[in-house]
Amino acid sequence: MLEDKEQSRTPLEQLGEFGLITHLTKDFKLVQESSVKGIGDDAAVLDHKNQKTVVSTDLLIEGVHFNLAYMPLKHLGYKSVMVNLSDIYAMNATATQITVSLAVSNRFPLEALEEFYAGVATACKIYGVDLIGGDTTSSTKGMLISVTAIGVAQEEQLVYRNGAKENDLLVVSGDIGGAYLGLQVLERENEVFKVNPQNQPDLDAYSYIVERQLKPEARKDIVELLAKLEVKPTAMIDISDGLSSEILHLCQNSNVGCDLYEDKIPLDPTVIATSEEFKMDSTMIALSGGEDYELLFTIDQKDFPKIKANPNLTVIGHMTEKSMGAQLVTRSGAKMELKAQGWNSF
């Protein structure tokens, strides 16, 4: 992809490591009051006052986590930030700062990195977080990205994975399965393109799920919504690996079981239609697909009236006694044990 475009190409060695960092980050301004010192010293300095600091980090590797054949670099920059902010929101915290480290081989011109950082900048602007550090270096092969996200929360606001109680309701934001199916569509089109580069893919029918894959959003809005509704989840996690795997994390950490109702799982019509087209079971996709970056949480039953009318939130089950295990209650009423079949890079 990078080689095909007719664009100006500036080799990275022209700038050197310091020149490169300065060039790529010069337009980032600090907006968070808690960012005392950003890029440009040995370390950044933050002032989170009397609040707790929340930290999460993720690696993204070309050929393992993304394919530049169909992932535009600007989207990749944006998504790299989202993946990490999602973990901060899953703590019911406010994301405030990020560091972004990037290693690229010589095949990447400066303009490619500018695209990537444009995506990072858009994410920072929309989500109100500051880029406060990072590292830029060469790699022997491909591109790799390491992002650390930092947030703040009052102690009483934090939600861990271990607070779910028996009879709590299990709630998910948005809908799921789209990101995984979007990837299937993109991979199929990429195979077609390899055979016939003249072919122009028509992705209109898939735009929702393709966007879920290429440009996911971290659910900052859900954290804000819950605060407004005065609902504090008893446990929370973000859906990066698939619903099944995340439910098991909540159950294991909270020492409870769970009944998940198949017919309650929120699926977009595009997910249902595309599942049929790919001859895949939409429930399996929701359970094992991953990369949706929705929030999965449990609430006390007394809070149900506060959330029940909200189109962003769906009750998909309830927590049970530990010995009952984590079960999928199928449309026919049968129970099947949930298994973690989420994505595993190894």
Place this chain on the structure above:
Amino acid sequence: MLEDKEQSRTPLEQLGEFGLITHLTKDFKLVQESSVKGIGDDAAVLDHKNQKTVVSTDLLIEGVHFNLAYMPLKHLGYKSVMVNLSDIYAMNATATQITVSLAVSNRFPLEALEEFYAGVATACKIYGVDLIGGDTTSSTKGMLISVTAIGVAQEEQLVYRNGAKENDLLVVSGDIGGAYLGLQVLERENEVFKVNPQNQPDLDAYSYIVERQLKPEARKDIVELLAKLEVKPTAMIDISDGLSSEILHLCQNSNVGCDLYEDKIPLDPTVIATSEEFKMDSTMIALSGGEDYELLFTIDQKDFPKIKANPNLTVIGHMTEKSMGAQLVTRSGAKMELKAQGWNSF
């Protein structure tokens, strides 16, 4: 190296991603009071109370930053932590937490990763920092490491790069040039080994510089020493890229010039002897070598009596007016402009 040893080899896919993280980090205990929650949730939670939080991050890539032919994995784990803690100490702060992310190809067995984490654990124990997060994933080629170090400091304690004033003294801890020469020795032995694998290298004469390369120490002790001596540097940076490059950073950030005296640069006898053996100029090695992880700082002249008797600290020059530039004053008294010829990965 990894392939030659007769050792038990457990393929990583046997554990999967979650099993792997749990296995590798199970023996890490939290010791810092400020570590509220470590590994095991969406994010770690820290409580730095009324202090400032300091954050730095670095990427280390196999084939770019290290060569596993002569870098034992345990040392690599240790060094990865040191490289990052050094940045925290360069802010005159106390390092408290780290995250360690690791991507490895399938050629690495579990036992190799255990070695790496053993080095991380040793570093955490000696330096009193907690491992609070990270990510472990597969790579398409080789090993790559991303570490984020976090520290705390009272606001009035922090030292930036921009506070050096005209007439301030320029001070360096320890001695420099050793790490670079240690690398030269290791690379030479590696070439010999390739030609004749039977050859057992005798590195006794080089043990100091080889250790400087393989097992550097971040100068936590210098930060503590300065506090004890009641000396607050006016500016500080750590020496990762070479003395010359770091001096230029201080000069540029502080808007001053500098006279660096060649005859004051502290060199270990092994550095002098090995420079001669390699027919290299020891001053050039000190200026451009890098990876020493010593601290370079400026102090007000009034503080000179407090540091002058200390064997860990050497005054190597003084800051001048900006228009004078950054100059090396040679043994013969001639002045040469300092140029940044430090290491550049591109």
